[in-house]
Amino acid sequence: MLTHEMALITRDALLLPDGRIEVRVVDPAQLEVIAQVLKGQYRLAFAMERADKAIPCYPAATECSIIDFNLLDDDSLGLVLEGQQRVKILSAAQRRDGVWIARTLASNNWQHEPIEGEFELISQALAQFYEVNPDLFGLYANLHLDDATWVSQRWLEVLPLYNKDKQLLLSQPDCHKTMDFVLELIKSHAR
Structure with a gap:
Protein backbone atom coordinates (compact mmCIF):
# COMPACT_ATOMS: atom_id res chain seq x y z
CA MET A 1 0.00 0.00 0.00
CA LEU A 2 2.02 2.94 -1.34
CA THR A 3 0.87 6.29 0.03
CA HIS A 4 1.94 9.77 -0.98
CA GLU A 5 2.10 13.11 0.75
CA MET A 6 0.29 15.78 -1.27
CA ALA A 7 -0.43 19.46 -0.91
CA LEU A 8 -4.19 19.92 -0.78
CA ILE A 9 -6.32 22.49 -2.57
CA THR A 10 -9.98 22.48 -1.58
CA ARG A 11 -12.82 24.30 -3.29
CA ASP A 12 -16.59 23.94 -3.60
CA ALA A 13 -15.97 22.28 -6.96
CA LEU A 14 -15.05 18.90 -8.37
CA LEU A 15 -12.10 17.91 -10.54
CA LEU A 16 -11.78 14.38 -11.92
CA PRO A 17 -9.21 12.66 -14.16
CA ASP A 18 -8.82 14.37 -17.56
CA GLY A 19 -10.88 17.31 -16.32
CA ARG A 20 -9.66 20.86 -16.05
CA ILE A 21 -10.48 23.69 -13.69
CA GLU A 22 -9.19 27.20 -13.17
CA VAL A 23 -8.64 28.26 -9.57
CA ARG A 24 -7.55 31.54 -8.03
CA VAL A 25 -4.82 31.51 -5.38
CA VAL A 26 -4.41 34.58 -3.18
CA ASP A 27 -3.09 33.41 0.17
CA PRO A 28 0.72 33.77 0.46
CA ALA A 29 1.03 30.34 2.12
CA GLN A 30 -0.92 28.74 -0.76
CA LEU A 31 1.35 30.54 -3.25
CA GLU A 32 4.38 29.14 -1.39
CA VAL A 33 3.06 25.57 -1.49
CA ILE A 34 2.30 25.97 -5.21
CA ALA A 35 5.95 26.94 -5.69
CA GLN A 36 6.94 23.81 -3.74
CA VAL A 37 4.68 21.71 -6.00
CA LEU A 38 6.31 23.20 -9.09
CA LYS A 39 9.75 22.40 -7.64
CA GLY A 40 8.70 18.78 -7.13
CA GLN A 41 8.65 18.89 -3.32
CA TYR A 42 4.98 17.89 -3.17
CA ARG A 43 2.38 16.34 -5.42
CA LEU A 44 -0.91 18.25 -5.65
CA ALA A 45 -4.40 17.00 -4.79
CA PHE A 46 -7.71 18.78 -5.44
CA ALA A 47 -10.73 17.95 -3.30
CA MET A 48 -14.28 19.17 -2.66
CA GLU A 49 -14.64 21.25 0.50
CA ARG A 50 -16.43 19.87 3.52
CA ALA A 51 -16.76 22.16 6.51
CA ASP A 52 -18.22 19.76 9.07
CA LYS A 53 -15.21 17.48 9.63
CA ALA A 54 -11.68 17.68 11.05
CA ILE A 55 -10.29 17.27 7.53
CA PRO A 56 -11.47 20.12 5.25
CA CYS A 57 -12.67 17.92 2.40
CA TYR A 58 -14.31 14.70 1.31
CA PRO A 59 -11.99 11.66 1.13
CA ALA A 60 -12.33 11.26 -2.65
CA ALA A 61 -9.85 13.62 -4.30
CA THR A 62 -7.87 13.86 -7.53
CA GLU A 63 -4.15 14.18 -7.99
CA CYS A 64 -3.62 16.95 -10.51
CA SER A 65 -0.96 18.84 -12.37
CA ILE A 66 -0.62 22.54 -13.04
CA ILE A 67 -0.84 22.96 -16.80
CA ASP A 68 -1.01 26.77 -16.96
CA PHE A 69 -0.91 29.82 -14.72
CA ASN A 70 -1.58 33.52 -15.11
CA LEU A 71 -1.14 36.63 -13.00
CA LEU A 72 -4.66 38.01 -12.65
CA ASP A 73 -5.70 41.69 -12.61
CA ASP A 74 -5.86 41.72 -8.79
CA ASP A 75 -2.29 40.32 -8.53
CA SER A 76 -3.57 36.89 -7.49
CA LEU A 77 -2.46 33.76 -9.32
CA GLY A 78 -4.81 31.89 -11.64
CA LEU A 79 -3.95 28.20 -12.03
CA VAL A 80 -5.31 25.77 -14.58
CA LEU A 81 -5.30 22.30 -13.05
CA GLU A 82 -5.75 19.03 -14.90
CA GLY A 83 -6.94 15.94 -13.07
CA GLN A 84 -4.70 12.87 -13.38
CA GLN A 85 -5.46 10.13 -10.86
CA ARG A 86 -8.21 9.58 -8.33
CA VAL A 87 -6.88 9.32 -4.77
CA LYS A 88 -8.33 8.67 -1.34
CA ILE A 89 -7.32 11.00 1.47
CA LEU A 90 -6.31 8.84 4.43
CA SER A 91 -5.35 11.70 6.73
CA ALA A 92 -4.46 15.38 6.60
CA ALA A 93 -2.65 17.86 8.80
CA GLN A 94 -2.64 21.62 8.70
CA ARG A 95 0.75 23.34 8.76
CA ARG A 96 1.27 26.45 10.88
CA ASP A 97 0.85 28.59 7.77
CA GLY A 98 -2.63 27.13 7.20
CA VAL A 99 -1.75 24.87 4.26
CA TRP A 100 -3.15 21.33 4.39
CA ILE A 101 -0.91 18.36 3.58
CA ALA A 102 -2.68 15.05 2.97
CA ARG A 103 -1.56 11.42 3.06
CA THR A 104 -3.18 9.77 0.02
CA LEU A 105 -3.62 6.38 -1.58
CA ALA A 106 -4.26 5.93 -5.31
CA SER A 107 -7.80 4.82 -6.24
CA ASN A 108 -8.90 3.23 -9.48
CA ASN A 109 -9.85 5.61 -12.25
CA TRP A 110 -12.97 4.66 -14.18
CA GLN A 111 -12.06 2.73 -17.34
CA HIS A 112 -12.65 4.42 -20.68
CA GLU A 113 -15.51 2.99 -22.72
CA PRO A 114 -17.47 4.08 -25.79
CA ILE A 115 -20.81 5.88 -25.60
CA GLU A 116 -23.50 3.88 -27.31
CA GLY A 117 -27.22 4.00 -28.02
CA GLU A 118 -29.42 6.43 -26.13
CA PHE A 119 -26.45 7.61 -24.05
CA GLU A 120 -25.22 9.58 -27.07
CA LEU A 121 -27.80 12.17 -25.94
CA LEU A 136 -15.18 26.02 -19.65
CA PHE A 137 -14.90 25.02 -23.30
CA GLY A 138 -11.71 27.08 -23.57
CA LEU A 139 -9.98 24.90 -20.98
CA TYR A 140 -9.99 21.90 -23.34
CA ALA A 141 -7.98 21.39 -26.51
CA ASN A 142 -10.04 18.27 -27.30
CA LEU A 143 -13.46 17.09 -26.20
CA HIS A 144 -13.68 13.30 -25.88
CA LEU A 145 -17.40 13.11 -26.55
CA ASP A 146 -17.22 9.47 -27.66
CA ASP A 147 -15.88 8.32 -24.26
CA ALA A 148 -18.57 7.51 -21.66
CA THR A 149 -16.20 7.98 -18.73
CA TRP A 150 -14.91 11.35 -19.95
CA VAL A 151 -18.43 12.64 -20.63
CA SER A 152 -19.90 11.42 -17.34
CA GLN A 153 -17.00 12.88 -15.33
CA ARG A 154 -17.40 16.26 -17.01
CA TRP A 155 -21.12 16.19 -16.14
CA LEU A 156 -20.29 15.44 -12.49
CA GLU A 157 -17.94 18.42 -12.47
CA VAL A 158 -20.55 20.88 -13.74
CA LEU A 159 -23.91 19.64 -12.44
CA PRO A 160 -25.27 21.63 -9.48
CA LEU A 161 -25.55 18.71 -7.06
CA TYR A 162 -24.76 18.53 -3.38
CA ASN A 163 -21.16 17.40 -2.86
CA LYS A 164 -22.35 14.40 -0.83
CA ASP A 165 -24.50 13.30 -3.78
CA LYS A 166 -21.54 13.61 -6.13
CA GLN A 167 -19.53 11.49 -3.71
CA LEU A 168 -22.15 8.72 -3.94
CA LEU A 169 -21.80 8.63 -7.72
CA LEU A 170 -18.00 8.77 -7.47
CA SER A 171 -17.97 5.76 -5.15
CA GLN A 172 -19.26 3.53 -7.97
CA PRO A 173 -16.81 1.19 -9.75
CA ASP A 174 -17.58 2.71 -13.18
CA CYS A 175 -19.46 5.51 -14.90
CA HIS A 176 -22.72 3.61 -15.50
CA LYS A 177 -24.77 5.04 -12.59
CA THR A 178 -23.63 8.54 -13.48
CA MET A 179 -24.61 7.96 -17.12
CA ASP A 180 -28.05 6.71 -16.04
CA PHE A 181 -28.50 9.68 -13.69
CA VAL A 182 -27.53 12.29 -16.29
CA LEU A 183 -29.68 10.65 -18.98
CA GLU A 184 -32.74 10.67 -16.70
CA LEU A 185 -32.04 14.29 -15.78
CA ILE A 186 -31.86 15.34 -19.43
CA LYS A 187 -34.98 13.36 -20.35
CA SER A 188 -36.97 14.84 -17.43
CA HIS A 189 -36.12 18.38 -18.58
CA ALA A 190 -37.02 17.58 -22.19
CA ARG A 191 -40.59 16.55 -21.30
Missing part, protein backbone atom coordinates in the same frame (compact mmCIF):
# COMPACT_ATOMS: atom_id res chain seq x y z
CA ILE A 122 -25.60 12.88 -22.91
CA SER A 123 -22.63 13.54 -25.16
CA GLN A 124 -24.63 15.87 -27.42
CA ALA A 125 -25.98 17.76 -24.40
CA LEU A 126 -22.45 18.21 -23.03
CA ALA A 127 -21.27 19.62 -26.37
CA GLN A 128 -24.17 22.12 -26.24
CA PHE A 129 -23.34 22.97 -22.62
CA TYR A 130 -19.76 23.82 -23.60
CA GLU A 131 -20.98 25.96 -26.52
CA VAL A 132 -22.95 28.20 -24.12
CA ASN A 133 -20.14 28.17 -21.53
CA PRO A 134 -17.07 29.23 -23.53
CA ASP A 135 -14.91 29.74 -20.41
Whole structure:
Protein backbone atom coordinates (compact mmCIF):
# COMPACT_ATOMS: atom_id res chain seq x y z
CA MET A 1 0.00 0.00 0.00
CA LEU A 2 2.02 2.94 -1.34
CA THR A 3 0.87 6.29 0.03
CA HIS A 4 1.94 9.77 -0.98
CA GLU A 5 2.10 13.11 0.75
CA MET A 6 0.29 15.78 -1.27
CA ALA A 7 -0.43 19.46 -0.91
CA LEU A 8 -4.19 19.92 -0.78
CA ILE A 9 -6.32 22.49 -2.57
CA THR A 10 -9.98 22.48 -1.58
CA ARG A 11 -12.82 24.30 -3.29
CA ASP A 12 -16.59 23.94 -3.60
CA ALA A 13 -15.97 22.28 -6.96
CA LEU A 14 -15.05 18.90 -8.37
CA LEU A 15 -12.10 17.91 -10.54
CA LEU A 16 -11.78 14.38 -11.92
CA PRO A 17 -9.21 12.66 -14.16
CA ASP A 18 -8.82 14.37 -17.56
CA GLY A 19 -10.88 17.31 -16.32
CA ARG A 20 -9.66 20.86 -16.05
CA ILE A 21 -10.48 23.69 -13.69
CA GLU A 22 -9.19 27.20 -13.17
CA VAL A 23 -8.64 28.26 -9.57
CA ARG A 24 -7.55 31.54 -8.03
CA VAL A 25 -4.82 31.51 -5.38
CA VAL A 26 -4.41 34.58 -3.18
CA ASP A 27 -3.09 33.41 0.17
CA PRO A 28 0.72 33.77 0.46
CA ALA A 29 1.03 30.34 2.12
CA GLN A 30 -0.92 28.74 -0.76
CA LEU A 31 1.35 30.54 -3.25
CA GLU A 32 4.38 29.14 -1.39
CA VAL A 33 3.06 25.57 -1.49
CA ILE A 34 2.30 25.97 -5.21
CA ALA A 35 5.95 26.94 -5.69
CA GLN A 36 6.94 23.81 -3.74
CA VAL A 37 4.68 21.71 -6.00
CA LEU A 38 6.31 23.20 -9.09
CA LYS A 39 9.75 22.40 -7.64
CA GLY A 40 8.70 18.78 -7.13
CA GLN A 41 8.65 18.89 -3.32
CA TYR A 42 4.98 17.89 -3.17
CA ARG A 43 2.38 16.34 -5.42
CA LEU A 44 -0.91 18.25 -5.65
CA ALA A 45 -4.40 17.00 -4.79
CA PHE A 46 -7.71 18.78 -5.44
CA ALA A 47 -10.73 17.95 -3.30
CA MET A 48 -14.28 19.17 -2.66
CA GLU A 49 -14.64 21.25 0.50
CA ARG A 50 -16.43 19.87 3.52
CA ALA A 51 -16.76 22.16 6.51
CA ASP A 52 -18.22 19.76 9.07
CA LYS A 53 -15.21 17.48 9.63
CA ALA A 54 -11.68 17.68 11.05
CA ILE A 55 -10.29 17.27 7.53
CA PRO A 56 -11.47 20.12 5.25
CA CYS A 57 -12.67 17.92 2.40
CA TYR A 58 -14.31 14.70 1.31
CA PRO A 59 -11.99 11.66 1.13
CA ALA A 60 -12.33 11.26 -2.65
CA ALA A 61 -9.85 13.62 -4.30
CA THR A 62 -7.87 13.86 -7.53
CA GLU A 63 -4.15 14.18 -7.99
CA CYS A 64 -3.62 16.95 -10.51
CA SER A 65 -0.96 18.84 -12.37
CA ILE A 66 -0.62 22.54 -13.04
CA ILE A 67 -0.84 22.96 -16.80
CA ASP A 68 -1.01 26.77 -16.96
CA PHE A 69 -0.91 29.82 -14.72
CA ASN A 70 -1.58 33.52 -15.11
CA LEU A 71 -1.14 36.63 -13.00
CA LEU A 72 -4.66 38.01 -12.65
CA ASP A 73 -5.70 41.69 -12.61
CA ASP A 74 -5.86 41.72 -8.79
CA ASP A 75 -2.29 40.32 -8.53
CA SER A 76 -3.57 36.89 -7.49
CA LEU A 77 -2.46 33.76 -9.32
CA GLY A 78 -4.81 31.89 -11.64
CA LEU A 79 -3.95 28.20 -12.03
CA VAL A 80 -5.31 25.77 -14.58
CA LEU A 81 -5.30 22.30 -13.05
CA GLU A 82 -5.75 19.03 -14.90
CA GLY A 83 -6.94 15.94 -13.07
CA GLN A 84 -4.70 12.87 -13.38
CA GLN A 85 -5.46 10.13 -10.86
CA ARG A 86 -8.21 9.58 -8.33
CA VAL A 87 -6.88 9.32 -4.77
CA LYS A 88 -8.33 8.67 -1.34
CA ILE A 89 -7.32 11.00 1.47
CA LEU A 90 -6.31 8.84 4.43
CA SER A 91 -5.35 11.70 6.73
CA ALA A 92 -4.46 15.38 6.60
CA ALA A 93 -2.65 17.86 8.80
CA GLN A 94 -2.64 21.62 8.70
CA ARG A 95 0.75 23.34 8.76
CA ARG A 96 1.27 26.45 10.88
CA ASP A 97 0.85 28.59 7.77
CA GLY A 98 -2.63 27.13 7.20
CA VAL A 99 -1.75 24.87 4.26
CA TRP A 100 -3.15 21.33 4.39
CA ILE A 101 -0.91 18.36 3.58
CA ALA A 102 -2.68 15.05 2.97
CA ARG A 103 -1.56 11.42 3.06
CA THR A 104 -3.18 9.77 0.02
CA LEU A 105 -3.62 6.38 -1.58
CA ALA A 106 -4.26 5.93 -5.31
CA SER A 107 -7.80 4.82 -6.24
CA ASN A 108 -8.90 3.23 -9.48
CA ASN A 109 -9.85 5.61 -12.25
CA TRP A 110 -12.97 4.66 -14.18
CA GLN A 111 -12.06 2.73 -17.34
CA HIS A 112 -12.65 4.42 -20.68
CA GLU A 113 -15.51 2.99 -22.72
CA PRO A 114 -17.47 4.08 -25.79
CA ILE A 115 -20.81 5.88 -25.60
CA GLU A 116 -23.50 3.88 -27.31
CA GLY A 117 -27.22 4.00 -28.02
CA GLU A 118 -29.42 6.43 -26.13
CA PHE A 119 -26.45 7.61 -24.05
CA GLU A 120 -25.22 9.58 -27.07
CA LEU A 121 -27.80 12.17 -25.94
CA ILE A 122 -25.60 12.88 -22.91
CA SER A 123 -22.63 13.54 -25.16
CA GLN A 124 -24.63 15.87 -27.42
CA ALA A 125 -25.98 17.76 -24.40
CA LEU A 126 -22.45 18.21 -23.03
CA ALA A 127 -21.27 19.62 -26.37
CA GLN A 128 -24.17 22.12 -26.24
CA PHE A 129 -23.34 22.97 -22.62
CA TYR A 130 -19.76 23.82 -23.60
CA GLU A 131 -20.98 25.96 -26.52
CA VAL A 132 -22.95 28.20 -24.12
CA ASN A 133 -20.14 28.17 -21.53
CA PRO A 134 -17.07 29.23 -23.53
CA ASP A 135 -14.91 29.74 -20.41
CA LEU A 136 -15.18 26.02 -19.65
CA PHE A 137 -14.90 25.02 -23.30
CA GLY A 138 -11.71 27.08 -23.57
CA LEU A 139 -9.98 24.90 -20.98
CA TYR A 140 -9.99 21.90 -23.34
CA ALA A 141 -7.98 21.39 -26.51
CA ASN A 142 -10.04 18.27 -27.30
CA LEU A 143 -13.46 17.09 -26.20
CA HIS A 144 -13.68 13.30 -25.88
CA LEU A 145 -17.40 13.11 -26.55
CA ASP A 146 -17.22 9.47 -27.66
CA ASP A 147 -15.88 8.32 -24.26
CA ALA A 148 -18.57 7.51 -21.66
CA THR A 149 -16.20 7.98 -18.73
CA TRP A 150 -14.91 11.35 -19.95
CA VAL A 151 -18.43 12.64 -20.63
CA SER A 152 -19.90 11.42 -17.34
CA GLN A 153 -17.00 12.88 -15.33
CA ARG A 154 -17.40 16.26 -17.01
CA TRP A 155 -21.12 16.19 -16.14
CA LEU A 156 -20.29 15.44 -12.49
CA GLU A 157 -17.94 18.42 -12.47
CA VAL A 158 -20.55 20.88 -13.74
CA LEU A 159 -23.91 19.64 -12.44
CA PRO A 160 -25.27 21.63 -9.48
CA LEU A 161 -25.55 18.71 -7.06
CA TYR A 162 -24.76 18.53 -3.38
CA ASN A 163 -21.16 17.40 -2.86
CA LYS A 164 -22.35 14.40 -0.83
CA ASP A 165 -24.50 13.30 -3.78
CA LYS A 166 -21.54 13.61 -6.13
CA GLN A 167 -19.53 11.49 -3.71
CA LEU A 168 -22.15 8.72 -3.94
CA LEU A 169 -21.80 8.63 -7.72
CA LEU A 170 -18.00 8.77 -7.47
CA SER A 171 -17.97 5.76 -5.15
CA GLN A 172 -19.26 3.53 -7.97
CA PRO A 173 -16.81 1.19 -9.75
CA ASP A 174 -17.58 2.71 -13.18
CA CYS A 175 -19.46 5.51 -14.90
CA HIS A 176 -22.72 3.61 -15.50
CA LYS A 177 -24.77 5.04 -12.59
CA THR A 178 -23.63 8.54 -13.48
CA MET A 179 -24.61 7.96 -17.12
CA ASP A 180 -28.05 6.71 -16.04
CA PHE A 181 -28.50 9.68 -13.69
CA VAL A 182 -27.53 12.29 -16.29
CA LEU A 183 -29.68 10.65 -18.98
CA GLU A 184 -32.74 10.67 -16.70
CA LEU A 185 -32.04 14.29 -15.78
CA ILE A 186 -31.86 15.34 -19.43
CA LYS A 187 -34.98 13.36 -20.35
CA SER A 188 -36.97 14.84 -17.43
CA HIS A 189 -36.12 18.38 -18.58
CA ALA A 190 -37.02 17.58 -22.19
CA ARG A 191 -40.59 16.55 -21.30
